[in-house]
Structure formats: structure tokens, C-alpha cells
Amino acid sequence: MKDVDLSNPDVVRYVVNRFGLRMNKKLGQNFLIRHAVVDDIAAAAELKPGDPVLEIGPGIGTLTQALAETGAAVTAVELDDHLLPVLDKTLEHYDNVRVVHGDIMRIDIAETMNHKPFKVCANLPYYITTPIIMKLLEQKLPIEKIVVMVQKEVAERMVAAPGSKIYGALSVSVQYYTEPRMLFEISPKCFMPAPEVTSAVVSMDVRQTPPVQVQDEKRFFQVVKTAFSQRRKTFSNTLKSAGLSKEQIAGILEASRIDGSRRGETMSLQEFADVADAWSHMAADEGK
Secondary structure, three states, rough: OOOOOOOOHHHHHHHHHOOOOOOOOOOOOEEOOHHHHHHHHHOOOOOOOOOOEEOOOOOOOOHHHHHOOOOOEEEEOOOHHHHHHHHHHHOOOOOOOOEOOOOOOOOOOHHHHOOEEEEEEEEEHHHHHHHHHHHHHHHHOOOEEEEEEHHHHHHHHHHOOOOOOOOOHHHHHHHHHHHEEEEEEEEEEEEEOOOOEEEEEEEEEEOOOOOOOOOOHHHHHHHHHHHHOOOOHHHHHHHOOOOOOHHHHHHHHHHHHOOOOOOOOOOOOHHHHHHHHHHHHHHHHHOO
16 A cells, blocks of 8 residues: 555545454554644654664554655554554555564563664554653663654643643653654644544654763652652652651752752752752761
């Protein structure tokens, strides 16, 4: 079906009917039916012929087709075994596409991508967006760029700045590992069936080095998680939930020059790093 546009609504209906597909809401299956939108998502990945690119949840192959047309070496990981025969047919003329049957949360991504640098371009299933993004980032994979379509509200959280009500642990994590940009919104009318939410595409350039230096990265993310675990509480009160005494909290806040009456949503990555380093210093001193 190389000459067939898989984003054409009539083609999508034909494929759905021919293979007796039922849209699986649990797996977030909403197929794009706007050619321009599909092309814009693929273009955002800035692929060259031969570039390895990972797609997650190819569906019937709509975005996969656009990625393949760039000449990139596409690896598409699909969980739903009902879609495997569909992809065999819709992508049969593309020798630069490899479909892998598996769960992206369980497979060895580095092994799947042959331990070489690659990009990610995907319409992520909305029910598991954040876990997928965090797996891609936390595993320190050789990823150069990530372009994903997600719910608009998730995209806004990913790029949110300190002081915003939607700034949180996801914002800090994404901005620690990458330089994220929200590129454009996508109307529900661009899908079949139409979801109940507006979508957005986010581009993330993976950083070679984090924007802040920390002595203990695990401690840094512990501070971040703690800070946002009880958003209505002051930062000093949230630190109590980490098992720290009043004296320890006072010492950490003094060393990092942080006002404990502030809330986590007001703190920058550098301030979280300062707190983490102060905590690490204190732990080292107490361990002597």
C-alpha cells in the first residue's frame, strides 16, 4: 500500500473494516486522519535517510508511513497483536520498516535499537504517556531527539516554568534531561475516533549534560518527588515526609539558602539541586 495515504479517512475506514478492527480505548487507539498533521509530526523529527528512529504504537501505520518516506530506518513497537497483520499489509512495500511485537515498558530498548544513537517519534498512548517518557529518559539511552504527540495538558506540564500551577515533577524531569518545546496543537477532529481531548506535539532535544550539576542524581529526584508529593504544603513540611528531623531540615534549608515556607512549584532546577547537594553533604557528615 505504498501509494495509499494511510491518513486518508476513507483508507482508515477501509483498513478498519477489512481487518475487523475495533478501536481499543484501553490502548489509546485513535488514528490520525489529517495528512498535513502526520507530515508535520514526522518532519519535526528532522530525519535523514538511514537515521534509526523508534516509533511506539504504530497502530495501522499512519505515522510509520510518513517516517518511512523520509528514508529513515524505522523500528515500530506494537503491543496489540491484532494490528500485526494490518501492519504487515499496510507497510509491506517499505523495506526500511521493522515491526517489533512487544510492550515498550518491558522490552530492552537499547538492544532493540542495536545500541546505537537514535531518535523517537510517536503518537503516545495517552493512558501511559508519562511512564513511557520517563523510561526513555531515565535509562540514559543514546537518544538524540524525542518528538511525541500527547494530551495538550501533559505537553503544557512538560514545558511549564517554575511558579506555574502546572509545574511539577514531570516538568523538572523532562527539563533536566531535555530541552522541550511545544510545537503545535492537534484538534480532536483530526482523529478517528475523535478523542475527548486536544492533543499537542512536543519536541525534546536530549541534553548531553544536565542544565544543573548534582552530586547525587538519585537524591536530586528524591527531593523533586518529595517537593511535589503534597503540593499544598510548604517545602519544609514536605521534607518531613522524607524522614528528616526538624534540625536536619533546618540545616539543609540554611545550607541551600532556601526559604522553607515556599512551595515546590516555585523552585527552579538549580534550587532543587542546591537542596539535594546540601542533603548529601549532611548525610556524609552524619555518616562519619
